[in-house]
Amino acid sequence: MxxxxxxxxxxxxxxxxxxxxxxxxxxxxxxxxxxxxxxxxxxxxxxxxxxxxxxxxxxxxxxxxxxxxxxxxxxxxxxxxxLQTNYDRWEEPPTDDNRRTPATKAMEKFGQAGINASTMFQVLSVPLVLNDRTIHTVTMSAKQPEIYNSLIRQP
Structure with missing residues:
Protein backbone atom coordinates (compact mmCIF):
# COMPACT_ATOMS: atom_id res chain seq x y z
CA MET A 1 0.00 0.00 0.00
CA LEU A 83 30.67 -0.53 5.45
CA GLN A 84 27.06 -1.44 4.72
CA THR A 85 25.45 -4.86 4.65
CA ASN A 86 21.72 -5.58 4.52
CA TYR A 87 21.02 -4.27 8.02
CA ASP A 88 20.99 -0.84 9.63
CA ARG A 89 24.41 -0.08 11.11
CA TRP A 90 23.03 0.85 14.54
CA GLU A 91 21.35 -2.55 14.95
CA GLU A 92 23.03 -5.87 15.64
CA PRO A 93 23.04 -8.05 12.54
CA PRO A 94 21.13 -11.32 12.79
CA THR A 95 23.29 -14.24 13.91
CA ASP A 96 22.32 -16.23 10.81
CA ASP A 97 23.44 -13.46 8.40
CA ASN A 98 26.27 -11.49 10.00
CA ARG A 99 28.34 -10.26 7.07
CA ARG A 100 29.35 -7.06 8.86
CA THR A 101 31.88 -8.61 11.25
CA PRO A 102 33.90 -10.60 8.68
CA ALA A 103 33.82 -7.67 6.23
CA THR A 104 35.07 -5.27 8.91
CA LYS A 105 37.85 -7.69 9.92
CA ALA A 106 38.91 -8.07 6.27
CA MET A 107 39.02 -4.28 5.77
CA GLU A 108 41.10 -3.87 8.92
CA LYS A 109 43.42 -6.70 7.85
CA PHE A 110 44.22 -4.98 4.54
CA GLY A 111 44.40 -1.54 6.15
CA GLN A 112 43.85 1.78 4.46
CA ALA A 113 47.12 1.61 2.50
CA GLY A 114 46.34 -1.91 1.30
CA ILE A 115 42.92 -1.28 -0.22
CA ASN A 116 42.72 -1.29 -4.01
CA ALA A 117 40.35 -2.85 -6.54
CA SER A 118 41.84 -6.31 -6.09
CA THR A 119 41.83 -6.34 -2.28
CA MET A 120 38.33 -4.79 -2.21
CA PHE A 121 37.13 -7.69 -4.35
CA GLN A 122 38.83 -10.04 -1.86
CA VAL A 123 36.89 -8.40 1.00
CA LEU A 124 33.66 -9.01 -0.91
CA SER A 125 34.68 -12.64 -1.41
CA VAL A 126 35.40 -13.50 2.25
CA PRO A 127 33.21 -16.37 3.53
CA LEU A 128 29.97 -15.09 5.07
CA VAL A 129 30.35 -11.80 3.16
CA LEU A 130 30.08 -13.96 0.06
CA ASN A 131 27.32 -16.41 0.82
CA ASP A 132 24.82 -18.55 -1.06
CA ARG A 133 22.49 -15.53 -1.34
CA THR A 134 25.10 -13.35 -3.06
CA ILE A 135 24.06 -12.86 -6.66
CA HIS A 136 26.21 -10.02 -7.96
CA THR A 137 29.49 -8.40 -6.86
CA VAL A 138 30.72 -5.09 -8.29
CA THR A 139 33.79 -2.98 -7.55
CA MET A 140 34.34 0.43 -9.15
CA SER A 141 36.16 3.71 -8.62
CA ALA A 142 34.78 7.24 -9.02
CA LYS A 143 38.30 8.65 -9.31
CA GLN A 144 39.42 6.02 -11.83
CA PRO A 145 36.36 5.03 -13.91
CA GLU A 146 38.43 2.49 -15.83
CA ILE A 147 38.43 0.41 -12.64
CA TYR A 148 35.24 -1.57 -12.90
CA ASN A 149 34.68 -5.24 -12.16
CA SER A 150 31.31 -6.96 -12.20
CA LEU A 151 30.80 -10.62 -11.49
CA ILE A 152 27.62 -12.68 -11.37
CA ARG A 153 28.10 -15.28 -8.65
CA GLN A 154 26.99 -18.84 -9.22
CA PRO A 155 25.29 -20.67 -6.33
Missing part, protein backbone atom coordinates in the same frame (compact mmCIF):
# COMPACT_ATOMS: atom_id res chain seq x y z
CA UNK A 2 2.86 2.40 0.84
CA UNK A 3 4.50 1.80 -2.54
CA UNK A 4 1.20 2.46 -4.33
CA UNK A 5 0.72 5.69 -2.38
CA UNK A 6 4.27 6.72 -3.23
CA UNK A 7 3.74 6.02 -6.94
CA UNK A 8 0.64 8.20 -6.86
CA UNK A 9 2.71 10.98 -5.29
CA UNK A 10 4.37 12.46 -8.36
CA UNK A 11 7.39 13.58 -6.29
CA UNK A 12 8.32 10.02 -5.26
CA UNK A 13 10.88 8.30 -7.46
CA UNK A 14 11.97 4.79 -8.24
CA UNK A 15 15.46 4.31 -6.77
CA UNK A 16 17.10 3.41 -10.10
CA UNK A 17 15.66 6.51 -11.81
CA UNK A 18 16.89 8.72 -8.96
CA UNK A 19 20.39 7.25 -9.22
CA UNK A 20 20.47 7.84 -12.99
CA UNK A 21 19.25 11.43 -12.61
CA UNK A 22 21.75 12.07 -9.83
CA UNK A 23 24.67 10.73 -11.86
CA UNK A 24 23.59 12.83 -14.83
CA UNK A 25 22.67 16.06 -13.09
CA UNK A 26 24.50 16.45 -9.75
CA UNK A 27 27.52 18.71 -10.17
CA UNK A 28 29.37 17.63 -7.02
CA UNK A 29 29.66 14.85 -4.48
CA UNK A 30 27.80 16.92 -1.86
CA UNK A 31 24.99 17.70 -4.32
CA UNK A 32 24.66 13.99 -5.10
CA UNK A 33 24.51 13.06 -1.41
CA UNK A 34 21.89 15.74 -0.75
CA UNK A 35 19.74 14.64 -3.68
CA UNK A 36 19.93 10.96 -2.72
CA UNK A 37 19.15 11.82 0.90
CA UNK A 38 16.18 14.13 0.34
CA UNK A 39 14.25 12.98 -2.73
CA UNK A 40 11.09 11.01 -1.82
CA UNK A 41 11.25 7.38 -2.94
CA UNK A 42 8.74 4.58 -3.34
CA UNK A 43 10.69 2.24 -1.05
CA UNK A 44 13.52 2.28 1.52
CA UNK A 45 17.09 1.74 0.29
CA UNK A 46 20.76 2.01 1.22
CA UNK A 47 22.82 4.26 -1.06
CA UNK A 48 26.59 3.84 -0.95
CA UNK A 49 28.18 6.92 -2.47
CA UNK A 50 31.84 7.42 -3.31
CA UNK A 51 33.44 10.59 -4.58
CA UNK A 52 36.75 11.20 -6.30
CA UNK A 53 38.37 13.14 -3.46
CA UNK A 54 39.67 12.27 0.01
CA UNK A 55 36.89 11.70 2.57
CA UNK A 56 34.17 11.64 -0.08
CA UNK A 57 32.24 8.55 0.84
CA UNK A 58 28.95 7.90 2.61
CA UNK A 59 26.27 5.35 3.34
CA UNK A 60 22.80 6.87 3.19
CA UNK A 61 20.11 4.85 4.98
CA UNK A 62 16.77 5.88 3.48
CA UNK A 63 13.14 5.49 4.33
CA UNK A 64 10.58 6.56 1.74
CA UNK A 65 10.59 10.25 2.58
CA UNK A 66 14.15 11.11 3.64
CA UNK A 67 17.45 9.88 5.01
CA UNK A 68 17.31 8.17 8.39
CA UNK A 69 21.11 8.29 8.65
CA UNK A 70 24.07 9.59 6.65
CA UNK A 71 27.32 7.94 7.72
CA UNK A 72 30.32 9.65 6.15
CA UNK A 73 34.00 8.87 5.93
CA UNK A 74 36.04 10.83 8.44
CA UNK A 75 39.74 9.91 8.21
CA UNK A 76 40.72 12.44 10.89
CA UNK A 77 38.62 10.40 13.36
CA UNK A 78 40.01 7.11 12.03
CA UNK A 79 36.93 6.27 9.92
CA UNK A 80 38.73 5.52 6.67
CA UNK A 81 35.95 3.19 5.52
CA UNK A 82 32.20 2.85 5.98
Missing amino acids: NALQALLNRKAKVMSFLVRETLTEADSYEAAVQRLAETPLIAPVYFIVGGANVAEGAVITRDRMKARDIWKLNPTEGRWFV
Whole structure:
Protein backbone atom coordinates (compact mmCIF):
# COMPACT_ATOMS: atom_id res chain seq x y z
CA MET A 1 0.00 0.00 0.00
CA ASN A 2 2.86 2.40 0.84
CA ALA A 3 4.50 1.80 -2.54
CA LEU A 4 1.20 2.46 -4.33
CA GLN A 5 0.72 5.69 -2.38
CA ALA A 6 4.27 6.72 -3.23
CA LEU A 7 3.74 6.02 -6.94
CA LEU A 8 0.64 8.20 -6.86
CA ASN A 9 2.71 10.98 -5.29
CA ARG A 10 4.37 12.46 -8.36
CA LYS A 11 7.39 13.58 -6.29
CA ALA A 12 8.32 10.02 -5.26
CA LYS A 13 10.88 8.30 -7.46
CA VAL A 14 11.97 4.79 -8.24
CA MET A 15 15.46 4.31 -6.77
CA SER A 16 17.10 3.41 -10.10
CA PHE A 17 15.66 6.51 -11.81
CA LEU A 18 16.89 8.72 -8.96
CA VAL A 19 20.39 7.25 -9.22
CA ARG A 20 20.47 7.84 -12.99
CA GLU A 21 19.25 11.43 -12.61
CA THR A 22 21.75 12.07 -9.83
CA LEU A 23 24.67 10.73 -11.86
CA THR A 24 23.59 12.83 -14.83
CA GLU A 25 22.67 16.06 -13.09
CA ALA A 26 24.50 16.45 -9.75
CA ASP A 27 27.52 18.71 -10.17
CA SER A 28 29.37 17.63 -7.02
CA TYR A 29 29.66 14.85 -4.48
CA GLU A 30 27.80 16.92 -1.86
CA ALA A 31 24.99 17.70 -4.32
CA ALA A 32 24.66 13.99 -5.10
CA VAL A 33 24.51 13.06 -1.41
CA GLN A 34 21.89 15.74 -0.75
CA ARG A 35 19.74 14.64 -3.68
CA LEU A 36 19.93 10.96 -2.72
CA ALA A 37 19.15 11.82 0.90
CA GLU A 38 16.18 14.13 0.34
CA THR A 39 14.25 12.98 -2.73
CA PRO A 40 11.09 11.01 -1.82
CA LEU A 41 11.25 7.38 -2.94
CA ILE A 42 8.74 4.58 -3.34
CA ALA A 43 10.69 2.24 -1.05
CA PRO A 44 13.52 2.28 1.52
CA VAL A 45 17.09 1.74 0.29
CA TYR A 46 20.76 2.01 1.22
CA PHE A 47 22.82 4.26 -1.06
CA ILE A 48 26.59 3.84 -0.95
CA VAL A 49 28.18 6.92 -2.47
CA GLY A 50 31.84 7.42 -3.31
CA GLY A 51 33.44 10.59 -4.58
CA ALA A 52 36.75 11.20 -6.30
CA ASN A 53 38.37 13.14 -3.46
CA VAL A 54 39.67 12.27 0.01
CA ALA A 55 36.89 11.70 2.57
CA GLU A 56 34.17 11.64 -0.08
CA GLY A 57 32.24 8.55 0.84
CA ALA A 58 28.95 7.90 2.61
CA VAL A 59 26.27 5.35 3.34
CA ILE A 60 22.80 6.87 3.19
CA THR A 61 20.11 4.85 4.98
CA ARG A 62 16.77 5.88 3.48
CA ASP A 63 13.14 5.49 4.33
CA ARG A 64 10.58 6.56 1.74
CA MET A 65 10.59 10.25 2.58
CA LYS A 66 14.15 11.11 3.64
CA ALA A 67 17.45 9.88 5.01
CA ARG A 68 17.31 8.17 8.39
CA ASP A 69 21.11 8.29 8.65
CA ILE A 70 24.07 9.59 6.65
CA TRP A 71 27.32 7.94 7.72
CA LYS A 72 30.32 9.65 6.15
CA LEU A 73 34.00 8.87 5.93
CA ASN A 74 36.04 10.83 8.44
CA PRO A 75 39.74 9.91 8.21
CA THR A 76 40.72 12.44 10.89
CA GLU A 77 38.62 10.40 13.36
CA GLY A 78 40.01 7.11 12.03
CA ARG A 79 36.93 6.27 9.92
CA TRP A 80 38.73 5.52 6.67
CA PHE A 81 35.95 3.19 5.52
CA VAL A 82 32.20 2.85 5.98
CA LEU A 83 30.67 -0.53 5.45
CA GLN A 84 27.06 -1.44 4.72
CA THR A 85 25.45 -4.86 4.65
CA ASN A 86 21.72 -5.58 4.52
CA TYR A 87 21.02 -4.27 8.02
CA ASP A 88 20.99 -0.84 9.63
CA ARG A 89 24.41 -0.08 11.11
CA TRP A 90 23.03 0.85 14.54
CA GLU A 91 21.35 -2.55 14.95
CA GLU A 92 23.03 -5.87 15.64
CA PRO A 93 23.04 -8.05 12.54
CA PRO A 94 21.13 -11.32 12.79
CA THR A 95 23.29 -14.24 13.91
CA ASP A 96 22.32 -16.23 10.81
CA ASP A 97 23.44 -13.46 8.40
CA ASN A 98 26.27 -11.49 10.00
CA ARG A 99 28.34 -10.26 7.07
CA ARG A 100 29.35 -7.06 8.86
CA THR A 101 31.88 -8.61 11.25
CA PRO A 102 33.90 -10.60 8.68
CA ALA A 103 33.82 -7.67 6.23
CA THR A 104 35.07 -5.27 8.91
CA LYS A 105 37.85 -7.69 9.92
CA ALA A 106 38.91 -8.07 6.27
CA MET A 107 39.02 -4.28 5.77
CA GLU A 108 41.10 -3.87 8.92
CA LYS A 109 43.42 -6.70 7.85
CA PHE A 110 44.22 -4.98 4.54
CA GLY A 111 44.40 -1.54 6.15
CA GLN A 112 43.85 1.78 4.46
CA ALA A 113 47.12 1.61 2.50
CA GLY A 114 46.34 -1.91 1.30
CA ILE A 115 42.92 -1.28 -0.22
CA ASN A 116 42.72 -1.29 -4.01
CA ALA A 117 40.35 -2.85 -6.54
CA SER A 118 41.84 -6.31 -6.09
CA THR A 119 41.83 -6.34 -2.28
CA MET A 120 38.33 -4.79 -2.21
CA PHE A 121 37.13 -7.69 -4.35
CA GLN A 122 38.83 -10.04 -1.86
CA VAL A 123 36.89 -8.40 1.00
CA LEU A 124 33.66 -9.01 -0.91
CA SER A 125 34.68 -12.64 -1.41
CA VAL A 126 35.40 -13.50 2.25
CA PRO A 127 33.21 -16.37 3.53
CA LEU A 128 29.97 -15.09 5.07
CA VAL A 129 30.35 -11.80 3.16
CA LEU A 130 30.08 -13.96 0.06
CA ASN A 131 27.32 -16.41 0.82
CA ASP A 132 24.82 -18.55 -1.06
CA ARG A 133 22.49 -15.53 -1.34
CA THR A 134 25.10 -13.35 -3.06
CA ILE A 135 24.06 -12.86 -6.66
CA HIS A 136 26.21 -10.02 -7.96
CA THR A 137 29.49 -8.40 -6.86
CA VAL A 138 30.72 -5.09 -8.29
CA THR A 139 33.79 -2.98 -7.55
CA MET A 140 34.34 0.43 -9.15
CA SER A 141 36.16 3.71 -8.62
CA ALA A 142 34.78 7.24 -9.02
CA LYS A 143 38.30 8.65 -9.31
CA GLN A 144 39.42 6.02 -11.83
CA PRO A 145 36.36 5.03 -13.91
CA GLU A 146 38.43 2.49 -15.83
CA ILE A 147 38.43 0.41 -12.64
CA TYR A 148 35.24 -1.57 -12.90
CA ASN A 149 34.68 -5.24 -12.16
CA SER A 150 31.31 -6.96 -12.20
CA LEU A 151 30.80 -10.62 -11.49
CA ILE A 152 27.62 -12.68 -11.37
CA ARG A 153 28.10 -15.28 -8.65
CA GLN A 154 26.99 -18.84 -9.22
CA PRO A 155 25.29 -20.67 -6.33
